[in-house]
Amino acid sequence: MFANVLSSWGISVKQTRQLIGWVFSLSLLLGSSWLYAQQSIDKIESTDNYAVAISADVDQLFKDLAAANLREKSNIITSLDQQSGREMLPVYQAMLNGELYYDKESLQLYQVKDNDQGKESVYSVFSGELVEGQTAKGLKKVRVNNKLRKQLRGSIARIQLLFGERAERQAAAQTMLDNISPETLALFQDAAENESDQEIRDLLAVGMAMNTVATASATEERVAAIGVLSTRLETPVRNQLMNLVDKDSSGEFVEQDAAVRAAAESALKEIDGKIRFYGFMEKLFFGLSLGSVFLLAAIGLAITFGVMGVINMAHGEMIMLGAYTTYVVQLLMPNHLEWTILVAIPAAFLVSGSVGVIIERTVIRFLHGRPLETLLATFGISLILQQLVRTIFSPLNRQVSTPDWLSGSIELNPVFSLTYNRLSILIFSLVVFAILMLVMKKTSLGLNVRAVSQNRNMAKAMGIKTERVDSMTFGLGSGIAGVAGVALSQLTNVGPNLGQSYIIDSFMVVVFGGVGNLLGTLVGSFSLGVANKFLEPVTGAVLANIIILVFIILFIQKRPKGLFPQKGRAAE
Amino acid sequence: MISLKGLFGEKSAPTAGSLTSGFTSRTTAIVVVVLFATTILASAANLWLSPDSPLYVSTYTITLLGKYLCYALLALAVDIVWGYCGVLSLGHAAFFALGGYGMGMYLMRQIGDRGVYGNPELPDFMVFLNWESLPWYWLGMDQFWFAMLIALAVPGLLAFVFGWLAFRSRVTGVYLSIMTQALTYALMLAFFRNEMGFGGNNGLTDFKDILGFSLQSDNVRVALFAITALMLMLAYVLSHFIMCSRFGRVIVSIRDGEARARFMGYRTERFKVWLFVYSALLAAVAGALYVPQVGIINPGEFSPINSIEVVVWVALGGRGTLYGAIIGAILVNYAKTRFTAIMPDGWLFALGALFVLVTVFLPKGIAGFIEQRVEAMRGDSGSGGDGGSSHKQQNAEGASA
Numbered sequence: 001m002f003a004n005v006l007s008s009w010g011i012s013v014k015q016t017r018q019l020i021g022w023v024f025s026l027s028l029l030l031g032s033s034w035l036y037a038q039q040s041i042d043k044i045e046s047t048d049n050y051a052v053a054i055s056a057d058v059d060q061l062f063k064d065l066a067a068a069n070l071r072e073k074s075n076i077i078t079s080l081d082q083q084s085g086r087e088m089l090p091v092y093q094a095m096l097n098g099e100l101y102y103d104k105e106s107l108q109l110y111q112v113k114d115n116d117q118g119k120e121s122v123y124s125v126f127s128g129e130l131v132e133g134q135t136a137k138g139l140k141k142v143r144v145n146n147k148l149r150k151q152l153r154g155s156i157a158r159i160q161l162l163f164g165e166r167a168e169r170q171a172a173a174q175t176m177l178d179n180i181s182p183e184t185l186a187l188f189q190d191a192a193e194n195e196s197d198q199e200i201r202d203l204l205a206v207g208m209a210m211n212t213v214a215t216a217s218a219t220e221e222r223v224a225a226i227g228v229l230s231t232r233l234e235t236p237v238r239n240q241l242m243n244l245v246d247k248d249s250s251g252e253f254v255e256q257d258a259a260v261r262a263a264a265e266s267a268l269k270e271i272d273g274k275i276r277f278y279g280f281m282e283k284l285f286f287g288l289s290l291g292s293v294f295l296l297a298a299i300g301l302a303i304t305f306g307v308m309g310v311i312n313m314a315h316g317e318m319i320m321l322g323a324y325t326t327y328v329v330q331l332l333m334p335n336h337l338e339w340t341i342l343v344a345i346p347a348a349f350l351v352s353g354s355v356g357v358i359i360e361r362t363v364i365r366f367l368h369g370r371p372l373e374t375l376l377a378t379f380g381i382s383l384i385l386q387q388l389v390r391t392i393f394s395p396l397n398r399q400v401s402t403p404d405w406l407s408g409s410i411e412l413n414p415v416f417s418l419t420y421n422r423l424s425i426l427i428f429s430l431v432v433f434a435i436l437m438l439v440m441k442k443t444s445l446g447l448n449v450r451a452v453s454q455n456r457n458m459a460k461a462m463g464i465k466t467e468r469v470d471s472m473t474f475g476l477g478s479g480i481a482g483v484a485g486v487a488l489s490q491l492t493n494v495g496p497n498l499g500q501s502y503i504i505d506s507f508m509v510v511v512f513g514g515v516g517n518l519l520g521t522l523v524g525s526f527s528l529g530v531a532n533k534f535l536e537p538v539t540g541a542v543l544a545n546i547i548i549l550v551f552i553i554l555f556i557q558k559r560p561k562g563l564f565p566q567k568g569r570a571a572e
Numbered sequence: 573m574i575s576l577k578g579l580f581g582e583k584s585a586p587t588a589g590s591l592t593s594g595f596t597s598r599t600t601a602i603v604v605v606v607l608f609a610t611t612i613l614a615s616a617a618n619l620w621l622s623p624d625s626p627l628y629v630s631t632y633t634i635t636l637l638g639k640y641l642c643y644a645l646l647a648l649a650v651d652i653v654w655g656y657c658g659v660l661s662l663g664h665a666a667f668f669a670l671g672g673y674g675m676g677m678y679l680m681r682q683i684g685d686r687g688v689y690g691n692p693e694l695p696d697f698m699v700f701l702n703w704e705s706l707p708w709y710w711l712g713m714d715q716f717w718f719a720m721l722i723a724l725a726v727p728g729l730l731a732f733v734f735g736w737l738a739f740r741s742r743v744t745g746v747y748l749s750i751m752t753q754a755l756t757y758a759l760m761l762a763f764f765r766n767e768m769g770f771g772g773n774n775g776l777t778d779f780k781d782i783l784g785f786s787l788q789s790d791n792v793r794v795a796l797f798a799i800t801a802l803m804l805m806l807a808y809v810l811s812h813f814i815m816c817s818r819f820g821r822v823i824v825s826i827r828d829g830e831a832r833a834r835f836m837g838y839r840t841e842r843f844k845v846w847l848f849v850y851s852a853l854l855a856a857v858a859g860a861l862y863v864p865q866v867g868i869i870n871p872g873e874f875s876p877i878n879s880i881e882v883v884v885w886v887a888l889g890g891r892g893t894l895y896g897a898i899i900g901a902i903l904v905n906y907a908k909t910r911f912t913a914i915m916p917d918g919w920l921f922a923l924g925a926l927f928v929l930v931t932v933f934l935p936k937g938i939a940g941f942i943e944q945r946v947e948a949m950r951g952d953s954g955s956g957g958d959g960g961s962s963h964k965q966q967n968a969e970g971a972s973a
Contacts, residue, residue, distance in 0.1 A: 380927020383924035504876070542765055
């Protein structure tokens with residue numbers, strides 16, 4: 001990457017190597033004096049200009065840096081590399097970004113950048129705190145050129161590798177794998193000695209092995225190094241091995257040594273096998289993630305359809321209302337964005353649930369026993385709700401922010417990582433499903449609902465208030481759709497058409513799984529989600545969608561009542 | 573009128589319900605006459621009156637009327653399967669759009685080298701996509717007869733395959749509605765793809781002429797309008813004939829009690845499939861007539877909401893009566909034209925409210941309302957309409973169950 005960035009500026013890899021080599025030879029020269037300086041730090045009085053204890057030498061170097069020309073700056077940075085450690089990182093970064101300024105009088109360094117309001121302000125270069133009373137007026141920029149930037153990047157990587165936090169060290173080592181050279185090798189060896197973390201030590205060992213493969217002359221040594229590489233999944237490793245087995249334009253092998261070639265080939269085979277496996281796992285994960293979205297969207301539909309025989313075309317709009325509730329909750333509590341999601345879940349349940357109850361009381365009740373008309377009426381309601389949202393919130397998409405604890409991912413290895421938001425929605429959907437199962441199996445409401453769905457007249461005769469059960473069921477189904485909306489707001493944009501895009505898929509899930517069967521919905525949504533994601537790379541997203549639709553049409557031929565049809569007297 | 577009654581009325585038994593009562597035969601005649609008169613008058617007013625005359629009908633209005641009549645034909649198609657057979661198709665716009673694409677392909681080929689890129693063989697969008705030659709399914713589409721054959725055969729075949737699969741395994745009711753909706757949704761997704769070779773997102777447009785006549789000229793527009801009216805009349809009479817035949821009576825009995833019809837020995841799925849194919853063909857004709865009049869066809873025509881809108885036209889007009897579908901289609905579309913001009917945002921509110929109000933308060937639509945009135949008038953004059961009305965009630969109940 002390092003080399004890529006540089007070469008995009010028109011600097012060749014060879015030049016880079018020369019530069020780094022130059023930096024390192026200098027640093028080796030000065031390395032011994034650095035040790036000496038470390039010992040004598042106590043003796044030298046420190047200055048308080050920078051709120052951080054720095055040695056007088058460094059202070060002097062800073063002053064030189066301010067006044068120096070470009071070539072001198074390069075030498076000064078090299079000296080700074082020797083004399084200091086991690087604390088230099090913000091200075092280098094500010095310099096790299098062109099934010100490093102100096103006072104013309106005192107030669108004191110500052111960082112100048114725009115504050116939150118977009119106004120230029122002056123910050124202390126080490127602590128990053130605002131320097132009161134100092135304006136950018138009297139300051140002059142420390143100028144850098146491409147050559148210096150390149151050097152700075154190298155220095156930053158070096159600091160990160162040697163002194164950084166664990167994640168920083170890992171990232172730095174990974175970045176440097178892209179461009180292994182004798183110079184980086186020295187750094188790697190340095191770092192490996194002080195490294196306590198096993199994972200990063202392995203990473204450093206990979207870098208060294210890559211160097212061995214590239215430069216060593218003894219066959220055994222190289223084959224052994226390839227053995228080390230064969231367990232790794234990093235892209236540069238794979239690229240290097242690919243180069244080993246490549247042929248040049250005249251059909252000759254680039255690599256002369258047959259034993260090395262054979263070792264590289266078997267290592268590649270091993271790596272590719274692993275990559276295939278993790279690719280499979282990734283598709284599975286995405287499929288399950290899509291399935292969990294289907295599950296959340298379809299489960300409410302399964303309840304209303306299963307119990308009342310009513311297809312609610314406005315179900316998608318209940319999802320949309322839930323998503324917009326999340327958006328509104330976020331607007332209401334801007335200072336607690338972390339916790340909006342937790343507030344939004346019950347809020348969305350209540351909003352969508354009560355809208356559902358209102359719809360049931362005012363429209364659906366009068367269309368009892370006329371499923372096709374109910375379908376049309378609820379479709380009308382969905383149009384009204386969509387237009388309502390369009391009028392209130394504008395037709396544009398709204399952004400719902402993701403809390404920090406839901407962003408990011410678990411990186412299991414370079415080719416396989418699980419994003420937290422997808423993972424948590426997967427878990428969340430299963431929790432919702434479990435709660436709903438409990439409600440249906442263990443509460444009196446659930447009992448009533450099941451009774452009404454099996455035999456409405458008999459239930460009525462037994463004293464169950466079927467109308468009340470209808471409203472409650474519809475409210476419950478709609479409320480769950482609202483909760484689904486909260487989850488979806490974390491994955492996609494919130495807009496008036498949000499619900500529509502999921503409604504047909506939800507219907508497919510319900511039809512596939514079997515009406516009135518929650519377990520069928522679970523199996524249906526996950527199998528459709530996984531099938532979709534496995535088809536997608538082969539056929540493209542749209543064609544995958546079409547194939548699934550055609551499959552369901554054919555599936556209905558074989559099993560008209562879905563995967564898990566209702567049995568016994570409940571089935572007509 | 574009498575001859576019509578003689579044609580269609582004889583085969584039916586006197587106690588067979590509303591379909592074959594004199595009322596329906598008479599309405600068929602009324603519809604045909606009204607359509608005929610409107611067409612002649614509007615065309616004449618456009619062609620022979622000067623633009624200053626107060627009775628002058630502008631070409632814009634003629635095209636608008638033509639569009640409404642295409643919609644009416646589509647509504648008729650939906651009414652035939654929904655009103656008479658209880659099969660609620662939420663995907664009829666798919667057949668409409670396929671017919672439209674058939675016509676669109678022909679019109680596209682007629683552009684010849686007058687396109688932006690001036691390629692005599694390839695339509696503009698193919699040149700734009702760097703295609704070398706016509707895909708095989710575009711071959712022969714420059715022949716009008718062949719294009720029309722395809723425009724009818726493809727939707728017909730699709731309806732046959734889909735209907736055969738669905739009805740054979742007894743997919744009914746809401747399930748079937750959802751499947752038809754999925755069908756049109758899938759087609760929409762497919763036609764949005766550039767690789768399909770139907771112009772992707774933009775569809776087919778920028779047509780120049782049809783059968784050598786410029787599409788921009790007033791005469792051609794009036795002719796298209798007149799042809800649409802003629803097709804609607806033909807379809808109406810044919811549908812009436814079918815519904816009064818033995819076939820139609822089986823269809824109605826399937827609607828009212830499919831299991832009973834099956835137990836009586838009828839292969840109900842065959843009846844349903846052929847009715848479905850017939851209906852799809854009507855929709856395809858409507859689509860093919862629609863495209864030259866509006867000048868564009870794009871994948872948006874496949875969108876599920878279009879199909880559902882057609883259903884609400886039929887619901888408003890009154891399903892199970894052929895003329896109801898036509899009234900509903902024209903009324904709603906006229907309202908849409910007016911409404912979107914005055915208050916664009918309000919239209920979806922109005923349409924949504926229409927869905928709810930019609931289903932809750934006017935389950936038999938405007939036609940049902942009119943028939944009730946007529947029955948009441950007859951009841952007053954004591955001309956013995958009681959038997960018919962009780963049958964009708966039964967029918968209506970059966971349909972809504």
